[in-house]
Amino acid sequence: MRTERTNTQPRSGTGARSHALRLEEVTKVYGRGGRGVRALDGVSVDIARGSFTAVMGPSGSGKSTFLHCAAGLDKPTSGRAYIGDTELGGMNETQLTKLRRERIGFVFQAFNLVPALSVRQNVELPLRLAGSRLDGQWLEDILLRVGLGGRAAHRPSELSGGQQQRVAIARALITRPDVIFGDEPTGALDTVTAKEILSLLRNCVDETGQTVVMVTHDPVAASYADTVLFLADGRIADRMHAPTAERVADRMTHLGAWA
Numbered sequence: 598m599r600t601e602r603t604n605t606q607p608r609s610g611t612g613a614r615s616h617a618l619r620l621e622e623v624t625k626v627y628g629r630g631g632r633g634v635r636a637l638d639g640v641s642v643d644i645a646r647g648s649f650t651a652v653m654g655p656s657g658s659g660k661s662t663f664l665h666c667a668a669g670l671d672k673p674t675s676g677r678a679y680i681g682d683t684e685l686g687g688m689n690e691t692q693l694t695k696l697r698r699e700r701i702g703f704v705f706q707a708f709n710l711v712p713a714l715s716v717r718q719n720v721e722l723p724l725r726l727a728g729s730r731l732d733g734q735w736l737e738d739i740l741l742r743v744g745l746g747g748r749a750a751h752r753p754s755e756l757s758g759g760q761q762q763r764v765a766i767a768r769a770l771i772t773r774p775d776v777i778f779g780d781e782p783t784g785a786l787d788t789v790t791a792k793e794i795l796s797l798l799r800n801c802v803d804e805t806g807q808t809v810v811m812v813t814h815d816p817v818a819a820s821y822a823d824t825v826l827f828l829a830d831g832r833i834a835d836r837m838h839a840p841t842a843e844r845v846a847d848r849m850t851h852l853g854a855w856a
C-alpha cells in the first residue's frame with residue numbers, strides 16, 4: 598500500500614515534514630483594475646518530498662498559473678513560493694534561471710527535445726547548460742531506468758512518442774531535481790503508452806524518492822498520484838488522497854468541469 602505523503606497543510610513550527618515545494622497565500626492577478634483576472638486566489642499548499650501530486654480543475658481554474666508560480670516561471674502578485682527552503686520571490690531572472698535548471702525538471706506534453714542531438718546529448722543538456730559535472734554512471738542508470746538503454750545514440754525523430762517522452766523524463770531526472778513538474782505529460786500519447794509513462798513517473802517517486810507535480814485533465818492520469826488537488830476559480834476547492842479514476846471523474850463532474 599502507498600504511504601500518504603503529501604501534506605496539504607501549511608508547515609507549522611518544529612517537527613514539520615520535509616517539503617519539496619510550498620506556496621503560501623499565493624495570489625496571481627493578470628491585468629489591472631476592474632479588468633484584472635484573479636487566476637490564483639490565496640493558494641497555500643505544502644508538497645512533501647517523495648510524493649506524487651496531480652493538479653486538476655476545470656478549464657481556466659488556474660492550473661497552469663499554479664505550475665508557473667510554483668516553478669518560478671511567473672511571479673505571484675502576492676504571497677510566497679518556495680522550492681525546498683528557497684523563496685523564489687527574492688530572486689532575479691538570472692538566479693531563477695539557474696534554480697530552474699538545477700533544481701526543477703519539466704516534462705511537457707510536446708516533449709521539447711532538441712532534434713539535432715542524440716538521446717544521450719538531450720539528457721545531458723541541463724547539466725551542460727548549468728556547467729555541472731556529468732556523472733556518467735548516473736546517466737547510464739537513468740537511461741536504463743526509463744527503458745532507453747539501447748537508444749542512447751538515436752535522434753528524437755527515430756523514436757516513438759512514448760520513447761521521446763521517456764527521454765524528456767530522463768532529462769528531467771539528470772540534475773536530481775527537488776521537483777519534476779509535468780504539464781499534461783501524457784496529453785499527446787495513446788492510452789497504452791500514456792499508462793507506461795505514468796507508471797514510469799510513479800516508479801521515479803517510489804524507487805528514487807523523486808517528487809512529481811503534474812497538471813492533467815485526465816482522471817486516469819490523476820489516479821497514479823498520491824494526492825489530487827482540485828482547483829476551481831483560482832482556489833483549492835478540494836483534495837483527494839489515494840485517488841481512483843472513478844472518484845476523480847465524479848469530483849470533476851461536481852466541479853462543473855465537463856458541464
Ligand SMILES: Nc1ncnc2c1ncn2[C@@H]1O[C@H](COP(=O)(O)OP(=O)(O)OP(=O)(O)O)[C@@H](O)[C@H]1O
Binds near residue numbers: 627654658660661
Ligand atoms: N497571461 C495572462 N493574461 C491574462 N489572463 C490570463 C493569463 N494567463 C491566464 N490567464 C487567465 O487566468 C485564468 C487561469 O488560467 P490558467 O491558464 O491558469 O487556467 P488552467 O486551469 O490552466 O486552464 P486550461 O485547463 O484551460 O489550460 C483564466 O481565466 C485565464 O484566462
